[in-house]
Amino acid sequence: MRKIIFLLCYCVYFFTYAQKWEMKQAPLMTPWSKNIDIHHVLPEYPRPLMQREDWKNLNGVWEFEMSTEGDLLPTKRKLHEKILVPYPWESALSGVRRQLSTQRAWYKRTFTLPKEWKDKNIILNFGAVDWKSEIYVNGKLVGAHKGGYDPFSFNITSYLDLSAKEQELIVSVYDPGNSKAIPHGKQNNTRFSEPKGYSYSPSSGIWQTVWIEPVNKDHVTAIHTVPDFDKKAFHVEVNASGNQNLKVNVCIQSQGKIESQHSGTPNTPITLPLQTIRPWSPDTPHLYDVIVKLTNEKGETVDSIRSYAGMRKISLKNENGVQRLALNDKFIFQMGPLDQGYWPDGIYTAPTDEALKWDVQKIKEWGFNMIRKHIKVEPQRWYYWCDKLGILVWQDMPNCFKTRNEEEKVQFETELQRMIRTHWNHPSIVNWIVFNEHWGIYDCERITENVMKLDPSRLVTGNSGIDARKPSIDYEVGHIKDNHSYRPPHVPLISSKRATVNGEYGAIG
Incomplete structure (x- = not known):
């Protein structure tokens, strides 16, 4: 009888509380949290620079459960909690809002495929998962990924059960946070309940949009668009998988008018000259539409992509023996905040796309023309708003404070390359910053030259934050010599080789 009563009580708890999702309350909530529709969470297409018309958003309420290393895959059973994806499990918006003692968790949901996708390849996309993830579809391991800031995808076609009404998706996540020498930025595992100083709460798990999209066997896998300001042209390289006899057509448009159109082959740059150019700048953030079509040997379109590009040039300009920063061959004084991208209710993830836009828009309204995105990589839509609204971005590589072993060095450089390759089409980004204030620094000259x-x-800035009083610790590499000086601002000795900037100052308190 006692066992029966216990089971009944457990069932009441399980169905009444454990399976009910509700938003938690943080000490400070943003106004956008009230606008979240759990059935349409961050519904905007998450990859504006390579956009397909047909796709399905998998954000929303998922099953969730803390796990330990070696746990059996929880296939065909319900997990004990609910979580709102894609908000980190430590965040109020996730509905969990706590730190997990194991820093491991299961995510689970089912999804249905539209009937018209039956003969297509299905790509499963993740904007970002912090830090290590394993992906299972219908109980089978699809693949694994390490890296908390870069997008990744898997072709899950062979793992689907087309006879079933629903497909089961499970994601296993492990986030060691700052306990290991991995890129983690200013996340601090020991300060979840009481963040203070210059490091903040951890931000674990799925924290960017998850979605699926149908493609043909022959499809575009990546686009690289480079503006050539001096020659008034764009160079576009389209990568594709599948048939070797594919052709690529690239069309550059401005306000619906075709400005340039050329064809070529995948994996080979295509040059598209323009008769006249409309430069991109914070004052005039003009964006060209880029339409890419992939065709087979019969001339049939097998994939179509919409993208955009900005015609701008970032460089150094010598003025009376002094190197200065120039945009479109004109000197520009760049000033902006050190933006660390934290939200009080969503931590790493903004509540809505409207919030992301507001964030960029207000920084520009306050008189800044630049943002240094500090020790964090944002979702693609944040950079879209920088591109669209017109603000320059100095992009940091997330770092750590610890000394890395050889395996961790390989991981750091892998994630660094991924950050660049997945964001290099954004005209707003004008400066890559490899290291910050010597945190975890090694081989600065080699890595900077590689970038x-x-x-x-x-x-490229090799190390942001030299000490002008100790010039021997400066690394004479890259384009920018960057000093961090608080109370008051101070610049290091002027360099004839690099532009000299004060990369951080202020914070008087």
Whole structure:
């Protein structure tokens, strides 16, 4: 009898509380939290620079459960809690709002495929998951990913059960946070309940949009668009998977008018000259539409992508022996906040796209023309609003404070390359920052030079934050010599090789 009573009580608890999702309350909630529709969470297409018309958003209420290493895959059973994806489990918006003692968790949901997708390849996309994730579809391991800031995708076609009404998706997540020398930014596992100083709450799990989209076997996998301001042209390289006899057509449009159109082959840059150009700048953030079509040997379109691009040039300009920052060959004084991208209710994830836009818009209204995105990489739509509204971005690579072993060095450089490759089409980004204030620094010269080779269309800062009183710790590499000086601002010795900036100052308190 006692066992029966216990089971009945457990069932009442399970169905009344454990399976009911509700938003938690943080000490400070933003006004946008009231606008969240749990059935349409962040409904905007999450990848504006490579957008397809047909897709399905998987954000929303998922099943959730803390796990431990070695747990059996929880297939075909319900998990004990609910979580609102894609908000970190420590956030109020997730409905969990606590730190997990194991820093491991299961996520689970089912999804249905539209009938018209029956003969398509299905791509499962994740904007970002912090930090290590394993993806299972219908009980089978699809793949794994390490890296808390970069998007990743899997072709899940062979794992689908087309005879079933629903497909089961499980994600296993492990986030060691700052306990390991991985890129974690200013997350601090020991300060969840009482964040203070210059490091904040951890931000674990799925924290950017999850979605699926149908493609043909032959489809576009990546686009790289480089503006050539001096030659008045765009160079576009389209990567594709599938047939080797594919052709690529790229069309550049401005306000519906075709400005340039050329064809070529995948994996080879296509040059698209313009008769006249409309430069992109904070004052005039003009964006060109880029339409990419992939065709087979029969001339049939097998994939179609919408993107955009800005015609701008970022460089150094020598004025009387002094190197200065120039945009479109004109000197520009860049000033902006050190933006660390934290939200009181969503932590790493903004409540809504409207909130993301407001964040960028207000910074510009306050008189700034630049944002240094500090020790965090944002979702693609944040950069879209920077592109659209017109503000320059200095993009940091998230770092750590610890000394790295060889495996962790490989992981750091892998994530660094991914950050650049997945964001290098945004005209707003004008400066990559490899290290900040010597945190976890190693091989600064080699890594900085590698970044300069990987993306020669932008400026690169090797280490942001030298000490002008100790010039011996400066690394003479990159385009920018950057000093951090508080109370008052101070610039280091002028350099004839690099532009000199004061990358951080203020914070008087």
